[in-house]
Amino acid sequence: MTNQDLRVGLVGAGKMGADHALRIHERISGARLVAVADPDLDRAQQVADTAGARAQQDPFEVIAASDVDAVVIASPGVVHEPLLLAAIERGVPVLCEKPLTPDPKSSLRVLEAEEARGRRLVQVGFMRRFDAEYAELKRLLDTGELGRPLLLHCAHRNPTAPPGFTSQMMIFDSVVHEFDATRWLLGQELTAVSVRAGHSTALAAEGLVDPQVVSIETTGGVLVDVEIFVNCGFGYQVRCEAVGERGTALIGGDRGPVLHRGGQWGGAITADFRDRFGAAFDREVQRWADAARRGEVDRAAASAWDGYAAAAACEAGVQAQASGQRTEVELVDRPDFYA
Numbered sequence: 001m002t003n004q005d006l007r008v009g010l011v012g013a014g015k016m017g018a019d020h021a022l023r024i025h026e027r028i029s030g031a032r033l034v035a036v037a038d039p040d041l042d043r044a045q046q047v048a049d050t051a052g053a054r055a056q057q058d059p060f061e062v063i064a065a066s067d068v069d070a071v072v073i074a075s076p077g078v079v080h081e082p083l084l085l086a087a088i089e090r091g092v093p094v095l096c097e098k099p100l101t102p103d104p105k106s107s108l109r110v111l112e113a114e115e116a117r118g119r120r121l122v123q124v125g126f127m128r129r130f131d132a133e134y135a136e137l138k139r140l141l142d143t144g145e146l147g148r149p150l151l152l153h154c155a156h157r158n159p160t161a162p163p164g165f166t167s168q169m170m171i172f173d174s175v176v177h178e179f180d181a182t183r184w185l186l187g188q189e190l191t192a193v194s195v196r197a198g199h200s201t202a203l204a205a206e207g208l209v210d211p212q213v214v215s216i217e218t219t220g221g222v223l224v225d226v227e228i229f230v231n232c233g234f235g236y237q238v239r240c241e242a243v244g245e246r247g248t249a250l251i252g253g254d255r256g257p258v259l260h261r262g263g264q265w266g267g268a269i270t271a272d273f274r275d276r277f278g279a280a281f282d283r284e285v286q287r288w289a290d291a292a293r294r295g296e297v298d299r300a301a302a303s304a305w306d307g308y309a310a311a312a313a314c315e316a317g318v319q320a321q322a323s324g325q326r327t328e329v330e331l332v333d334r335p336d337f338y339a
């Protein structure tokens, strides 16, 4: 395989699928897109055309196709489980967009299937692990340059929420990134989640409680607060400040040139996640493809276990949101397979 291109099948041709298709076609070396599946065949065709691939309606046909060496799943989280199980059964590497699945029980079924197959095949698309600023923050924490970590202050702001976005989605669609980033940055599991909210912005749709503040506790006694604000109105912003015994480090501050023009000074704010994390997505997919061509998985990336642990935290978060109570995160013991 190493001298040949990795032939990729893409499942889901929405916003994220279209972005990954273009990425693989234009920027990823050693991989090419051969098929795109979406129940909406017109959408599949449009995306396939951007990358010289074929369009199909049935995702399982793409996963089973003999000219597909590896699969990218970019369909909604609620349909990930059967797609993942089909890819695992065929024994092909799969990069699955977050979330692995929407709840820990179904995530465990994916873990069991992968372990039964006897080979790590699944990577979850937690792209922040490939962001240069997050990587530097992790280095500072790992080397002890900040001293023992005490707190993380995080802000996750989206300019607008799409129609139908619910308060629960603020946890399992958005804060799921902070759940994964916290586990990865600290090398600790999450033990409990609490959620609080005050007034909602007038920009939020009816019924959406926005913003909210999520508190996370970890096995190492680190306290993490996350402002999740999905109608902040001004742009896309993801910040994280680590506070240690010997210093602090802040990432996600404003970047790029400071302009002085037209009687004003200032800089631009990224418009959305594709803009802010574009380079991280590129790195994630390139490393995934390189590892798949070697018959391996990228050990720096999020595994199915990481996807399960994030799903368990989401479940606790949604319960905490509904009850107003601190809710413990329930995790099974980590199988040696995921050590």
Ligand SMILES: NC(=O)C1=CN([C@@H]2O[C@H](COP(=O)(O)OP(=O)(O)OC[C@H]3O[C@@H](n4cnc5c(N)ncnc54)[C@H](O)[C@@H]3O)[C@@H](O)[C@H]2O)C=CC1
Pocket: 011, 012, 013, 014, 015, 016, 017, 037, 038, 039, 040, 043, 059, 073, 074, 075, 076, 077, 079, 097, 098, 099, 125, 126, 127, 173, 273
């Ligand atoms: N890593 C990140 O920052 C981001 C990740 N995502 C994730 O990417 C995935 C897709 O999200 P979007 O592209 O925003 O959604 P979207 O709604 O724009 O697109 C989803 C596409 O999947 C198709 N689809 C539905 N059921 C399907 C099935 N059974 N098989 C194949 N395709 C199916 C839909 O027809 C639609 O074209 C989700 O898991 C989401 O959480 C989304 C945005 C950012």
Ligand SMILES: O=C1[C@@H](O)[C@H](O)[C@@H](O)[C@H](O)[C@H]1O
Pocket: 158, 173, 174, 175, 177, 230, 273
């Ligand atoms: O994953 C993502 C979206 O699905 C989610 O809705 C946004 O809140 C996140 O910022 C983005 O990274």
